[in-house]
Amino acid sequence: MTETGPQGERIAKWLARAGVASRRDAEKLIGEGRVKLNNTVVTHPATFVAAGDLVVVNGTLVDAPERTRLWRYHKPTGLVTTHKDPQGRPTVFEKLPPGLPRVVSVGRLDLNSEGLLLLTNDGALARRLELPANGWIRRYRVRVFGTVDPAGLAALAQGVTIDGVRYGAVEAGLDSRKGDNSWLSVGLREGRNREVRRVMAHLGLQVTRLIRVAYGPFQLGNLPRGTVDEVPTKVLREQLPAA
Missing domain, CATH: 3.30.70.580 (Pseudouridine synthase I, catalytic domain, N-terminal subdomain)
Known part of the structure; x- marks a missing residue:
């Protein structure tokens, strides 16, 4: 069964495109009985939304998805x-x-x-852009405290296992050093929770500042803070x- 067609669009995908939640979280909302379609509680994610249908989540009417931005x-x-x-x-x-x-x-x-x-x-786009399969590199400038071993940084390119968790290849290089403080350039493709901090701690380095400067082709550039x-x-x- 396709997600779009004459019947319309699967409701979880529709909700994701409307910015309500990711598709996975939208399916949870459906499972909890918090979504209504045309005043009827939706009980299955294989429910389709057509033009003109009314979708309500937690008692609030959801506007139809806009163009992706x-x-x-x-x-x-x-x-x-x-x-x-x-x-x-x-x-x-x-x-x-x-x-x-x-x-x-x-x-x-x-x-x-x-x-x-x-x-x-x-929300569907957000989920897609998060997938490591995209091959997009997240790039960071990282200030660390401690003694940096360039060989240890280079070895991260082979991946590393920390407390039983396997992290993929990490690009890491030393940019500058002043006493016990150094600036590193770090790139990774998976972006797991606190991955940079955990990998640096594994090398005996304390992260004192972490700035993401790029996500795939999109750059921070000179965009002012906030x-x-x-x-x-x-x-x-x-x-x-x-x-």
């Missing part, structure tokens, strides 16, 4: 990349400039990390991998 955001430190934080910490989405539609992030940056965070109104810049549609079409 993507933004670059310069995330400051001190914000968590989540829509709601159980600990009450400020979130990226609370601090975004006014006027944006509902967006989701492409991957995350942790509380103490900064730099480029991609945002989109299309600001958002939309990627032109033409550029988006040129750079997106095939669906």
Whole structure:
């Protein structure tokens, strides 16, 4: 069964494109009975939405998906990349400039990390851009405290296992050193949770600053901290991998 066709579009994909949640999280919402289609609770993800249908999530009417859009955001430190934080910490989405539609992030940056965070109104796109199969490299500038061993950095290109977790190849090189503080350039394709910090700790290095400067073809450049810049549609079409 296809996801689009005469019947319409699968509801989980529709919700993802509408920016409500990722497709996987949309399926969870459906399983919890929190989604209605034309005033009827949706009970199965193989439900289709057609033009003119009314979709309600948690009692709120969801607007039909807009065209797919993507933004670059310069995330400051001190914000968590989540829509709601159980600990009450400020979130990226609370601090975004006014006027944006509902967006989701492409991957995350942790509380103490900064730099480029991609945002989109299309949850399905976000999921696709996060997949390692895209081959997109996430690039970082990393300040570390400790003694840097260039050979140890080079060995990361073969991947490394830490506490039973296997991390893929990591590109890492020394840019500059001043006393016990050094700046490194780091590139990786998987982007697992806190991967850079864990790999550096494995080498006996403490990360004191972590800045993401690129995500695939998209660059942080000179985007001011805390600001958002939309990627032109033409550029988006040129750079997106095939669906």
